[in-house]
Each structure stands twice: as structure tokens, then as C-alpha cells.
Amino acid sequence: MNVLETACRRAIAYRLSIGNRKVRPERSYAQMRLDFAEPLPENGSPDEAVIKQLADLGEAGLMQVVHPGFFGWVMGASSPVSVAADWLVSAWGQNAAMHHSSPTAAAVEETAAGWLTEILDLPRESAVGFVSGGTLASFTALAAARGELLRRIGWDCEAFGLFGAPPIHVFVGEDVHTSVLSSLRYLGFGAQRLIRVETDDQGRMRGEDLARSCASVCGQKLIIAQAGQINTGAFDPFLQLAEIAREVGAWLHVDGAFGLWARADPQLRAMTEGVEMADSWVVDGHKWLQVPFDSGYAIVRDAAALQSSMATRASYLPTQDMNDRVPSYLVPELSRRARGLPTWAALKSLGRAGVVRMVRRHCDLARQIAHDLGSVAGIRVMNDVVLNQIILRFGEDSDSVEARKSLATAVIDLLVDEGQIYVGGALWRGEWVMRISVISADITEKDAKAASQAIVSAWARISASLSEDERSTGLSGR
Ligand SMILES: Cc1ncc(COP(=O)(O)O)c(C=O)c1O
CATH class of the missing domain: 3.40.640.10 (Type I PLP-dependent aspartate aminotransferase-like (Major domain))
Incomplete structure (x- = not known):
């Protein structure tokens, strides 16, 4: 039964380490495939060694979905009580x-x-x-x-x-x-x-x-x-x-x-x-x-x-x-x-009041993020933020749709790579947008502010990296 304790210890250690991790996985799928590729074992291994190997290797390829900086797709954060x-x-x-x-x-x-x-x-x-x-x-x-x-x-x-x-x-x-x-x-x-x-x-x-x-x-x-x-x-x-x-x-x-x-x-x-x-x-x-x-x-x-x-x-x-x-x-x-x-x-843990508080907080934070970003030059909030979803366009009306797609992609890639937050993209009404889904159980106002600042900072760097030429030619080279 020690194997159950080992798994439990590793799971708890992972959750406690979340704040020190990048939100994106450290290692890619291609790397993880190599890490896990091995022939079918002819003979077994001790249970604890199996779980230790799984955790040692596996943690590097985890998306930190339970991180308060995770805003990808629409995914909950596996609360401790339900886990x-x-x-x-x-x-x-x-x-x-x-x-x-x-x-x-x-x-x-x-x-x-x-x-x-x-x-x-x-x-x-x-x-x-x-x-x-x-x-x-x-x-x-x-x-x-x-x-x-x-x-x-x-x-x-x-x-x-x-x-x-x-x-x-x-x-x-x-x-x-x-x-x-x-x-x-x-x-x-x-x-x-x-x-x-x-x-x-x-x-x-x-x-x-x-x-x-x-x-x-x-x-x-x-x-x-x-x-x-x-x-x-x-x-x-x-x-x-x-x-x-x-x-x-x-x-x-x-x-x-x-x-x-x-x-x-x-x-x-x-x-x-x-x-x-x-x-x-x-x-x-x-x-x-x-x-x-x-x-x-x-x-x-x-x-x-x-x-x-x-x-x-x-x-x-x-x-x-x-x-x-x-x-x-x-x-x-x-x-x-x-x-x-x-x-x-x-x-049972949240009760009706806890569900209401959580859902309302997430929607309030989504509005806060939209408010913080909506006034930044070159960023446009593309939806009425009625719930917890925000979609953002990057670039000016004078840029081509393709150019704006390049900008949004560059901002998303930079943010994901830096690892403070995780966001994705999607096509909305012909426009490539950044999607932000505020749904992580424990996200606070401070986390939401930090997310807005990270996006503003990434956008500032991407937009500053454009030459006058790129701007006037519709960023065609990007
Ligand atoms: C609106 C909506 N419907 C359906 C689904 C599919 O749900 P699941 O991924 O749990 O199968 C999703 C998943 O994101 C969703 O957002």
C-alpha cells in the first residue's frame, strides 16, 4: 500500500509547487514521447518505482491547468476536495x-x-x-x-x-x-x-x-x-x-x-x-x-x-x-x-453559496481584465463580456486581417513561452483572436491584474518590434 502514499505525496507536492512553475508544459509532446518510449517490459517493476518513474518523468509534460494563470480553452482546476x-x-x-x-x-x-x-x-x-x-x-x-x-x-x-x-x-x-x-x-x-x-x-x-x-x-x-x-x-x-x-x-x-x-x-x-x-x-x-x-x-x-x-x-x-x-x-x-x-x-464543499461566489467572482474578474485591456492602444475587446470569456484583437483597423492575425499569434506565442499565463487563439468573425477563459477556481484579483499586465507587456514588445516598413506594408513579412 506504500504505493498509494507515494502517489498521494507526489500529487500534493505537485499542487504545492504550482506557483513556482511555468503554466505551459516544460517539455513538448515530442520530448515526452522520447521520455516514455520503451519496449513492453518482459518483467515487472516494484509498484513504488513505477509510480515514482511516472511522476518523475510525467511532471515535465504537464500543462498547469490548476494554475491561476491558466486561461486556455474552458477547463476547471480540479479542486482538492473533488480530487x-x-x-x-x-x-x-x-x-x-x-x-x-x-x-x-x-x-x-x-x-x-x-x-x-x-x-x-x-x-x-x-x-x-x-x-x-x-x-x-x-x-x-x-x-x-x-x-x-x-x-x-x-x-x-x-x-x-x-x-x-x-x-x-x-x-x-x-x-x-x-x-x-x-x-x-x-x-x-x-x-x-x-x-x-x-x-x-x-x-x-x-x-x-x-x-x-x-x-x-x-x-x-x-x-x-x-x-x-x-x-x-x-x-x-x-x-x-x-x-x-x-x-x-x-x-x-x-x-x-x-x-x-x-x-x-x-x-x-x-x-x-x-x-x-x-x-x-x-x-x-x-x-x-x-x-x-x-x-x-x-x-x-x-x-x-x-x-x-x-x-x-x-x-x-x-x-x-x-x-x-x-x-x-x-x-x-x-x-x-x-x-x-x-x-x-x-x-458539498462549496454549497450553493460557494458556487455562486465562485462563478460571480470569475465573471467580475473577466470584466476587470476586459476593462484593463480595452483601453490599451491596439487591443480591442471583441465581445460583450457577459460571462467569463474574453476575446481580444491585436492591431489597428488600418492593419490587414492577416497582419492582425500575425500580431495576435505573436502575442499568444510570447505569453505561452514566457509561462506566466496560458492563453489560446481562435477564429472569430474572420479575425484571429486571443481567448481568455476565467475559470480557475482560486484566481484572485491580483492574479487577474497580473494577467492583464502580462498581456499589455507582451503586446508592447511585439508592437515595438515592428519596423515602420512592416507596419505600412501590412506586416506582410510576418
Ligand atoms: C460550450 C461547450 N459545449 C461542449 C463542450 C464539450 O465538452 P467536453 O470537452 O466536456 O466534451 C465544451 C468544451 O469546451 C464547451 O465549451
Whole structure:
């Protein structure tokens, strides 16, 4: 058992060393491949030596996602309490498939499911499936949607699949998250036959265009909205979309992987108004709730529809009462780690008030960063900072789009290399922008100020390095 203590010691030492590390990995993927490349060992090694080698070699290739200077993608910071619960999950070796295989896992998951619908204020009768993340949560909820929409017109999708089935028209906003497209693909909807709905300058679906598109086709309809656009953090107009969905008898699904947490906060809640009228929702634990990775929730109002699409039965599996909450009847997997436990621990530790404080603080800090940077010559905040996402353009109107892309890339590369913070880039409305996602659990006002200063300093150096010629020729040489 010393091996568990070794792992625990190394994990704690790593977390304590975070402030002294660069945010980016010290060593690249190419270097790490070489470090780990070795033939399959013919003979084993002592357990402690194995873990020591993994930690000694592995730490150099870690992205410091738990660092308060990490602003990349949209990733939570694996809070200590939920990591500790996750350690128990692994050490206990429980399979969360059934009540019989782990009464503890089933019971804790059930409580956590109730807490989730309560804190997000979604219909309490909804079923919650604990899956590996937002992509699988969309897959799971949309499988329920597919089955139910076809069942309503007399087609048993679970029995006969999609071969010869009546069509379902799927509506997505132009700025839908790519993971939704993946889940639709896995479900046989096909990426090319989706109906794209126009969005506004923040990426919000235009209700009028959705209504028009819905009126242009006959048959069953599935509308996919989002709470928290990946770049801008914007929310779709749910009241309007829900009304359209009701009128045309559509299933309304909401991808709220990170943004739906705003609903917990009375000050931010207005942006989510009407979202409760949807039929299914996706939220991640491994984003704003700070649960370690492998944590997403598929929340479906019609629990029976979810069970019909997911339940697994076999003679060797104990019969379970459909009136009880059977964990594996709500997710694609049978065997599964007890994902509910870290979520339970995070919610128990934070409480409703702790979640609200954290989400609000992150949004306040995002506004502060946007405010600090928005007044700097040559930097433009490209979104309305309504949540925790900021996107920045670098360069002047007189520079070409290509030149501005070069500038943004140079600033991002410099910042990443220096390692005080980590930020990424993305294409937004034809413009290459820096993305800043404020989501790290422990980030303070001081960290946010330091991040703004780092960006200003990097921008000053990049812009000073341009010659007059480069500037006037649109930086074409860059
Ligand atoms: C809005 C949104 N939806 C879905 C996802 C996919 O979630 P996951 O990476 O947990 O599969 C993400 C991930 O960043 C996201 O931001």
C-alpha cells in the first residue's frame, strides 16, 4: 500500500509547487514521447518505482491547468476536495453500473443528481446521467431526443434504428460548439444535413431565422441552443426559442457545458431565463464546478425517454426496478467509475453559496481584465463580456486581417513561452483572436491584474518590434 502514499505525496507536492512553475508544459509532446518510449517490459517493476518513474518523468509534460494563470480553452482546476473524492472512487474500485454493484455509488449519485437540478433550477423530475463530459452528455441527451421524437410519430428507433425512419430536422446555430456536431454525427444525423440558423454578432441564435427555418420543413424537429458560446460566453434567447419549439412541437436541447452554471447566481440568472422550458441540457462538472476530468451531466426532463434510449439488460445483470434510479439506465456505458462522488464532494464543499461566489467572482474578474485591456492602444475587446470569456484583437483597423492575425499569434506565442499565463487563439468573425477563459477556481484579483499586465507587456514588445516598413506594408513579412 506504500504505493498509494507515494502517489498521494507526489500529487500534493505537485499542487504545492504550482506557483513556482511555468503554466505551459516544460517539455513538448515530442520530448515526452522520447521520455516514455520503451519496449513492453518482459518483467515487472516494484509498484513504488513505477509510480515514482511516472511522476518523475510525467511532471515535465504537464500543462498547469490548476494554475491561476491558466486561461486556455474552458477547463476547471480540479479542486482538492473533488480530487480527494476521485481518489476514493479509484481506491474503492467501485463499478457504478447498478445498485447491486455499489449501493454507495448509486446513492451518492442520486443525491448529487438532485442537487444538480436544484442548483441549476431545472425541472426536478429530470433524469441526470453522469457521463465523461459535454460531448457524451450531448450524445446521451440527443439519443433520448431522437428516440422520443420518432416514438411520437409511431417509429421505434430503439428497435429499428434510423433505416427507413421518418426524418428528423435538426437546427443548430451557426456558432454551435463543435462537440454538438460530433454527437449528432455519432447519432446518425450527419453533419451536412443540419439546418444552420443565423446568429448575431455575439453568436446568439436569431429567433426569427429559427422560426423561418422551422416553417420551411415538415416533420419532427430538434432544436439545439446554447448557454455560453465558447468564445463570447453569450446565451441564446431561450424564452423566444422555447416558444418556437413549443409551437412547432420540437425537442429543445441546450448545450450549457460551462454557461449553465450562471443559472446558480441570482445576478446572472436573467441570461438563462426560459432555459428551464427546454427538454434536455448538458453541463460539465469538469469545467466550472472544478471536478477532475471525466465529469459531465446529461439532464433530460423525460426520464422515460432517456431510459428507453440507454437502458442495458441481460439475464446475468440483476433486474432493477425501473421506478428506482438505475445509474446505467441513464448513460451509454455499463461499467463505469463512480463519477457522482467527486460531484457530490464539490457541491458539498462549496454549497450553493460557494458556487455562486465562485462563478460571480470569475465573471467580475473577466470584466476587470476586459476593462484593463480595452483601453490599451491596439487591443480591442471583441465581445460583450457577459460571462467569463474574453476575446481580444491585436492591431489597428488600418492593419490587414492577416497582419492582425500575425500580431495576435505573436502575442499568444510570447505569453505561452514566457509561462506566466496560458492563453489560446481562435477564429472569430474572420479575425484571429486571443481567448481568455476565467475559470480557475482560486484566481484572485491580483492574479487577474497580473494577467492583464502580462498581456499589455507582451503586446508592447511585439508592437515595438515592428519596423515602420512592416507596419505600412501590412506586416506582410510576418
Ligand atoms: C460550450 C461547450 N459545449 C461542449 C463542450 C464539450 O465538452 P467536453 O470537452 O466536456 O466534451 C465544451 C468544451 O469546451 C464547451 O465549451
